[in-house]
Amino acid sequence: MKKLSEYTKAELIQRKEELQAAYCEFQNRNLHLDLSRGKPEKRQLELSMPMLDLVGKDEWYSEEGLDCRNYGGFEGLAEVRRLFGELLGVPEELVFPGGNSSLSMIHDAISRAFLFGPLPGFTPWSKLPEVKFICPVPGYDWHFHTCEDFGIEMLSVETGENGPDMDQIEELVKDPSVKGMICVPMYGNPSGVTYSDEVVERLAAMKTAAPDFRIIWDNAYCVHHLYEEEEKRDHLANIYEACRKYGHEDRVLMFTSTSKITFAGAGICAMACSPANRKEAMRVIFYQLVCYDKMNQLRHARFLPDKNAVELHMRKQAAILRPKFERVENILEEKIRPLEIGEWHNPRGGYFICYYAMPGTAKRIVQLCREAGVTLTPAGAAYPYDVDPKDSAIRIAPSYAPMEELNQVMELFPVAAELAAVERMLS
Amino acid sequence: MKKLSEYTKAELIQRKEELQAAYCEFQNRNLHLDLSRGKPEKRQLELSMPMLDLVGKDEWYSEEGLDCRNYGGFEGLAEVRRLFGELLGVPEELVFPGGNSSLSMIHDAISRAFLFGPLPGFTPWSKLPEVKFICPVPGYDWHFHTCEDFGIEMLSVETGENGPDMDQIEELVKDPSVKGMICVPMYGNPSGVTYSDEVVERLAAMKTAAPDFRIIWDNAYCVHHLYEEEEKRDHLANIYEACRKYGHEDRVLMFTSTSKITFAGAGICAMACSPANRKEAMRVIFYQLVCYDKMNQLRHARFLPDKNAVELHMRKQAAILRPKFERVENILEEKIRPLEIGEWHNPRGGYFICYYAMPGTAKRIVQLCREAGVTLTPAGAAYPYDVDPKDSAIRIAPSYAPMEELNQVMELFPVAAELAAVERMLS
Numbered sequence: 121m122k123k124l125s126e127y128t129k130a131e132l133i134q135r136k137e138e139l140q141a142a143y144c145e146f147q148n149r150n151l152h153l154d155l156s157r158g159k160p161e162k163r164q165l166e167l168s169m170p171m172l173d174l175v176g177k178d179e180w181y182s183e184e185g186l187d188c189r190n191y192g193g194f195e196g197l198a199e200v201r202r203l204f205g206e207l208l209g210v211p212e213e214l215v216f217p218g219g220n221s222s223l224s225m226i227h228d229a230i231s232r233a234f235l236f237g238p239l240p241g242f243t244p245w246s247k248l249p250e251v252k253f254i255c256p257v258p259g260y261d262w263h264f265h266t267c268e269d270f271g272i273e274m275l276s277v278e279t280g281e282n283g284p285d286m287d288q289i290e291e292l293v294k295d296p297s298v299k300g301m302i303c304v305p306m307y308g309n310p311s312g313v314t315y316s317d318e319v320v321e322r323l324a325a326m327k328t329a330a331p332d333f334r335i336i337w338d339n340a341y342c343v344h345h346l347y348e349e350e351e352k353r354d355h356l357a358n359i360y361e362a363c364r365k366y367g368h369e370d371r372v373l374m375f376t377s378t379s380k381i382t383f384a385g386a387g388i389c390a391m392a393c394s395p396a397n398r399k400e401a402m403r404v405i406f407y408q409l410v411c412y413d414k415m416n417q418l419r420h421a422r423f424l425p426d427k428n429a430v431e432l433h434m435r436k437q438a439a440i441l442r443p444k445f446e447r448v449e450n451i452l453e454e455k456i457r458p459l460e461i462g463e464w465h466n467p468r469g470g471y472f473i474c475y476y477a478m479p480g481t482a483k484r485i486v487q488l489c490r491e492a493g494v495t496l497t498p499a500g501a502a503y504p505y506d507v508d509p510k511d512s513a514i515r516i517a518p519s520y521a522p523m524e525e526l527n528q529v530m531e532l533f534p535v536a537a538e539l540a541a542v543e544r545m546l547s
Numbered sequence: 548m549k550k551l552s553e554y555t556k557a558e559l560i561q562r563k564e565e566l567q568a569a570y571c572e573f574q575n576r577n578l579h580l581d582l583s584r585g586k587p588e589k590r591q592l593e594l595s596m597p598m599l600d601l602v603g604k605d606e607w608y609s610e611e612g613l614d615c616r617n618y619g620g621f622e623g624l625a626e627v628r629r630l631f632g633e634l635l636g637v638p639e640e641l642v643f644p645g646g647n648s649s650l651s652m653i654h655d656a657i658s659r660a661f662l663f664g665p666l667p668g669f670t671p672w673s674k675l676p677e678v679k680f681i682c683p684v685p686g687y688d689w690h691f692h693t694c695e696d697f698g699i700e701m702l703s704v705e706t707g708e709n710g711p712d713m714d715q716i717e718e719l720v721k722d723p724s725v726k727g728m729i730c731v732p733m734y735g736n737p738s739g740v741t742y743s744d745e746v747v748e749r750l751a752a753m754k755t756a757a758p759d760f761r762i763i764w765d766n767a768y769c770v771h772h773l774y775e776e777e778e779k780r781d782h783l784a785n786i787y788e789a790c791r792k793y794g795h796e797d798r799v800l801m802f803t804s805t806s807k808i809t810f811a812g813a814g815i816c817a818m819a820c821s822p823a824n825r826k827e828a829m830r831v832i833f834y835q836l837v838c839y840d841k842m843n844q845l846r847h848a849r850f851l852p853d854k855n856a857v858e859l860h861m862r863k864q865a866a867i868l869r870p871k872f873e874r875v876e877n878i879l880e881e882k883i884r885p886l887e888i889g890e891w892h893n894p895r896g897g898y899f900i901c902y903y904a905m906p907g908t909a910k911r912i913v914q915l916c917r918e919a920g921v922t923l924t925p926a927g928a929a930y931p932y933d934v935d936p937k938d939s940a941i942r943i944a945p946s947y948a949p950m951e952e953l954n955q956v957m958e959l960f961p962v963a964a965e966l967a968a969v970e971r972m973l974s
Binding site for chain 1: 584586587589592595596599600602603604614615616617618619620646647648650651654658661662663671673674689692693696697806810811812813831833834835836837838839840841842843
């Protein structure tokens with residue numbers, strides 16, 4: 121095999137015919153496969169089934185004696201605050217546990233900033249002529265849609281192997297209408313990248329023109345390593361400690377959840393932040409609901425009493441996920457690398473592999489896959505306003521499909537990627 | 548016994564001494580009792596324990612085949628939409644099931660109106676110089692605090708035996724800045740009153756100056772009857788049908804939950820509204836979370852498959868609650884009625900008895916109870932801004948305390964009520 125760029129036009133035309141024939145075969149297979157979302161597969165969900173039996177007869181009291189079936193316990197269970205404190209590396213006093221969705225807690229946090237201002241004394245963002253957020257790309261489509269709903273102008277910043285381009289961010293925050301940044305700092309969705317210590321330090325240290333600048337730190341994959349060996353794991357520096365060091369402790373709002381630890385639709389989540397931010401959040405949330413679901417908090421606290429229990433549980437998750445990631449990576453290495461028509465980063469955790477196709481071909485690749493019965497995340501979804509300026513990034517989510525389905529997708533994918541590249545070169 | 552108003556000054560002074568002596572005895576008892584919140588008691592919670600075993604091994608699929616442990620099913624389970632549709636008397640297509648808190652769904656609905664406008668085309672309420680809501684009083688303190696947080700100016704309207712004063716409401720809605728009304732229309736919190744058919748009809752029919760006027764219809768007690776006999780139950784007319792009849796189908800947003808059917812902290816809730824309202828809510832909520840907790844929805848749907856199952860379950864709840872309500876009512880009848888120092892309505896459902904003390908004495912009664920170790924809802928809490936202009940209404944929540952505790956409270960309460968009245972008359 122040689123690089124596609126070295127093909128003659130005649131060779132490209134011949135190759136296109138071969139690829140089209142191969143592609144037709146896939147179309148005839150009548151596939152109905154979905155790799156569009158980062159959902160756990162059945163075997164992963166099975167791992168947490170014992171949790172359902174942990175709050176039965178006479179077992180519904182929290183360690184502080186709260187009857188978890190009843191109202192009360194607005195601040196969540198002490199055991200849950202402790203657990204999330206361990207996972208996020210912050211004192212449990214800074215943790216505020218929520219319901220089944222960290223996205224919802226993020227939405228609420230942004231909503232509070234718009235309605236009331238991030239802290240007392242700040243102008244509600246809804247009263248400002250414009251609000252801008254820094255959005256490292258590729259990023260999480262749900263974050264971008266949330267920003268879009270709020271009318272936040274999104275400023276894309278490219279993500280490199282160490283995280284977002286900090287020079288650019290330090291420039292952008294000189295604009296007082298830049299009020300925040302939203303990101304997945306570890307095993308990023310979909311970049312797979314973990315922010316380096318330097319990036320975290322600079323985010324904490326930088327001077328922002330907006331005194332109420334907020335980083336939405338969606339640490340969704342904080343314990344989602346694919347490998348057990350320390351040297352094969354990414355490590356994320358503690359941004360809250362860094363912010364405190366620079367006197368910016370109100371800058372960061374941290375979020376995480378057990379959605380990809382226990383049940384994706386029925387986990388628990390938490391926010392952690394400075395005492396002032398937490399107090400203001402609680403002021404509003406206090407009348408927003410009586411309490412979050414403490415029964416589900418209790419199930420989780422019993423199933424995962426501490427970080428060590430989470431580590432052991434996540435090794436079982438990794439044992440299911442790792443072969444899938446490696447399968448994708450091996451196929452890309454085998455089929456795409458020699459052609460030099462795409463790039464990717466082999467993530468050491470998280471839920472996604474981001475494939476950077478030959479510029480101008482991502483949409484076509486996703487279309488080809490779709491027309492052969494394989495749904496991928498729409499091209500562009502990882503960018504604000506659904507526009508990837510290079511039309512290059514494709515998010516591959518290998519978790520949900522069983523291995524035999526993933527194999528079928530990964531037979532098709534290189535064909536689609538190469539066909540799109542050949543079409544592009546011939547056009 | 549004679550009316551207190553017929554006492555001479557000397558008799559009042561003597562009576563005061565007797566009451567003070569009696570009150571001192573209560574203080575010496577070292578009580579620690581709490582009747583402040585409408586929480587179910589332990590025996591009520593026990594009724595729903597079998598629910599916890601209904602989603603175990605191999606039982607986590609919804610009737611449509613959704614794996615309730617995973618992401619997906621944003622619109623909630625079909626069986627839950629059907630159940631809430633039955634309870635609220637609307638087609639299941641209008642129902643949007645949520646998480647464990649209808650308050651949170653109400654907060655979200657108001658938040659959407661402020662951030663985006665109630666429907667596309669309307670000005671977001673946050674952009675308006677003022678937003679006013681009609682608040683029937685006495686009402687639910689949580690509602691009023693939510694309105695206060697949003698900066699909504701609250702306009703109190705007195706509740707009579709048929710519901711709020713409709714003449715007054717029809718006047719108020721001529722002001723275009725009056726954007727809504729928030730209420731508990733059945734077995735009201737704390738009035739105990741159910742809106743009459745005429746009130747419902749007039750609310751649906753009235754012309755409002757604001758085209759985006761919304762009624763937050765918090766039907767928290769829609770199946771919470773204390774009696775089995777039809778003639779001892781209140782009946783609430785279907786406001787959605789009435790609104791439709793008058794071409795105002797977008798006017799009402801209905802909410803309910805199982806908080807006082809199953810577990811107060813771990814139930815499920817739902818919103819029901821017109822197709823346009825539902826579509827707009829779903830547009831925003833779609834990126835606010837991936838899905839609500841479907842495992843808890845599934846538990847509920849299996850435990851309470853239809854309205855009949857709910858009815859049978861609520862009879863068991865009523866069997867626990869009814870004797871407590873009757874105890875309170877009997878004591879009031881025996882101790883207060885002859886003195887003519889207070890009024891109350893004997894509710895036929897819900898969670899509260901509202902005691903209307905001699906004007907100017909409610910705060911003092913609550914203080915006397917507190918200083919004898921009995922916590923009641925603060926006087927004034929049932930009014931916007933915590934101000935009851937008559938200082939008269941006291942919310943009695945008999946559900947949470949076991950009967951022996953309720954008995955102790957109801958020994959104290961008439962003493963406190965009479966003492967406060969005597970003090971007032973002597974002052």
